[in-house]
Amino acid sequence: MNNRFFDLPAEKQQRIINAGFRVFSENSYKKSPMSEIAAAAGISKSLLFHYFLNKKELYMFLWDKGAEITMQYLNDYSCYEPTDLFEMMERGMRAKFRIMEEYPYMSAFAVKAFYEKDAEISAEIHKSYRKYFDIKASNTLAALDPEGFVPGLDLKMMYREMYWASEGYLWEMLQRGELDTAQMEKDFSALLKFWRSVYQKKERSV
Amino acid sequence: MNNRFFDLPAEKQQRIINAGFRVFSENSYKKSPMSEIAAAAGISKSLLFHYFLNKKELYMFLWDKGAEITMQYLNDYSCYEPTDLFEMMERGMRAKFRIMEEYPYMSAFAVKAFYEKDAEISAEIHKSYRKYFDIKASNTLAALDPEGFVPGLDLKMMYREMYWASEGYLWEMLQRGELDTAQMEKDFSALLKFWRSVYQKKERSV
DNA sequence: CCCTCCGTTGACCGATTCGGTTAATTTAGT
DNA sequence: ACTAAATTAACCGAATCGGTCAACGGAGGG
Numbered sequence: 001m002n003n004r005f006f007d008l009p010a011e012k013q014q015r016i017i018n019a020g021f022r023v024f025s026e027n028s029y030k031k032s033p034m035s036e037i038a039a040a041a042g043i044s045k046s047l048l049f050h051y052f053l054n055k056k057e058l059y060m061f062l063w064d065k066g067a068e069i070t071m072q073y074l075n076d077y078s079c080y081e082p083t084d085l086f087e088m089m090e091r092g093m094r095a096k097f098r099i100m101e102e103y104p105y106m107s108a109f110a111v112k113a114f115y116e117k118d119a120e121i122s123a124e125i126h127k128s129y130r131k132y133f134d135i136k137a138s139n140t141l142a143a144l145d146p147e148g149f150v151p152g153l154d155l156k157m158m159y160r161e162m163y164w165a166s167e168g169y170l171w172e173m174l175q176r177g178e179l180d181t182a183q184m185e186k187d188f189s190a191l192l193k194f195w196r197s198v199y200q201k202k203e204r205s206v
Numbered sequence: 207m208n209n210r211f212f213d214l215p216a217e218k219q220q221r222i223i224n225a226g227f228r229v230f231s232e233n234s235y236k237k238s239p240m241s242e243i244a245a246a247a248g249i250s251k252s253l254l255f256h257y258f259l260n261k262k263e264l265y266m267f268l269w270d271k272g273a274e275i276t277m278q279y280l281n282d283y284s285c286y287e288p289t290d291l292f293e294m295m296e297r298g299m300r301a302k303f304r305i306m307e308e309y310p311y312m313s314a315f316a317v318k319a320f321y322e323k324d325a326e327i328s329a330e331i332h333k334s335y336r337k338y339f340d341i342k343a344s345n346t347l348a349a350l351d352p353e354g355f356v357p358g359l360d361l362k363m364m365y366r367e368m369y370w371a372s373e374g375y376l377w378e379m380l381q382r383g384e385l386d387t388a389q390m391e392k393d394f395s396a397l398l399k400f401w402r403s404v405y406q407k408k409e410r411s412v
Numbered sequence: 413c414c415c416t417c418c419g420t421t422g423a424c425c426g427a428t429t430c431g432g433t434t435a436a437t438t439t440a441g442t
Numbered sequence: 443a444c445t446a447a448a449t450t451a452a453c454c455g456a457a458t459c460g461g462t463c464a465a466c467g468g469a470g471g472g
Contacts, residue, residue: 004419031237034460044421049461115381150404157400165367168374175321194363198356198404210447240431250450255432 005051016041020062025108029118066110067132073099086196093188097181211257222247226268231314235324272316273338279305299394303387354407
């Protein structure tokens with residue numbers, strides 16, 4: 001990889017990165033042409049090869065970049081600071097939306113990369129996966145205090161259900177392209193409000 | 207299209223159809239090679255072209271076939287017979303699982319086809335879409351009786367939320383390939399039980 | 413004004429893959 | 443053994459692939 005890439009104006013770097021995210025997220029590794037990425041970034045194929053030695057290097061660079069961005073935002077929005085469960089979800093979602101505004105196809109790329117079947121790529125992806133996302137999550141769930149929730153509620157199921165609904169909503173939005181993050185944030189707020197109204201213990205007016 | 211295709215043993219027809227569903231669901235129309243479909247079906251490319259005039263014809267045949275299968279199952283499982291909402295969802299899901307057992311990639315193909323960007327294909331898909339799925343759904347929602355649900359519940363939001371969770375779950379399963387419909391049916395049963403426990407009016411032991 | 417970088421590109425390369433055709437081979441019925 | 447249908451290998455021209463390379467053009471420095 002040519003380090004001069006990082007000297008490029010930030011906007012141009014991002015254009016190239018986003019072009020990579022998009023093309024690689026829409027096709028398998030093998031069927032993602034460098035020419036298409038270059039075109040989407042508004043540069044020539046030659047220049048793309050000037051900055052990245054070959055396709056595989058660009059792919060792995062994008063993978064690492066995705067992990068870096070994710071952890072950056074997770075930190076910025078203090079998503080691991082334990083508080084109220086719903087507030088944590090809200091913070092997590094807000095971080096996700098901010099990412100989607102800057103890198104709309106990053107999450108789609110990450111999923112695709114994780115399940116990529118090309119032997120060479122798949123090996124490298126899974127090797128580096130452990131490096132980034134060790135355990136971390138899902139311990140929030142264990143430490144969940146039943147107090148504050150509707151009595152008798154299956155907390156584990158509630159959490160999985162909320163997770164699936166978020167993914168389902170996000171996926172539906174991603175499918176139809178041109179994502180309106182403002183609208184999505186409103187929708188998700190409504191969802192959260194709904195969850196709170198259903199799952200949280202009703203405060204009896206004493 | 208060569209009508210002799212329908213004289214083929216049902217198992218072979220299905221093999222070809224499923225090969226098409228899979229390849230077209232994993233790549234865009236343009237990047238789905240006929241050779242790959244033929245190989246996945248265990249026949250030669252020449253034979254595929256013997257039954258289908260060209261790629262476009264095969265694609266549209268699969269689209270129509272998908273619609274046909276869907277309506278068939280929706281009928282068989284009497285999914286539009288109005289009863290309890292949760293039971294309707296259960297029936298709908300059961301139909302979906304039965305389809306996934308016989309045609310694992312059909313739903314993924316349908317979604318991909320609907321959002322296909324290739325100009326020629328996209329036009330034809332949307333032309334025929336109205337023919338199949340006019341209005342039908344979503345009127346169940348309007349006719350929903352608040353009686354029987356927890357008081358004050360936002361029914362519309364509840365329905366959307368359940369829909370998204372189902373989609374999110376299904377999507378997660380689809381991603382990792384090799385889908386275990388038995389497990390999925392169990393998971394979905396648990397989900398339904400959870401929803402009932404949360405949304406349905408609690409019967410006070412009189 | 414010329415020289416030298418260096419970001420950038422168009423043109424090109426050999427290899428591969430594409431949709432589709434054709435002629436021949438295999439199979440099955442009689 | 444004859445025939446008709448099922449099935450395929452071999453092939454076609456065109457397009458596309460990852461990657462290279464020589465050259466262009468503008469900015470800076472003397």
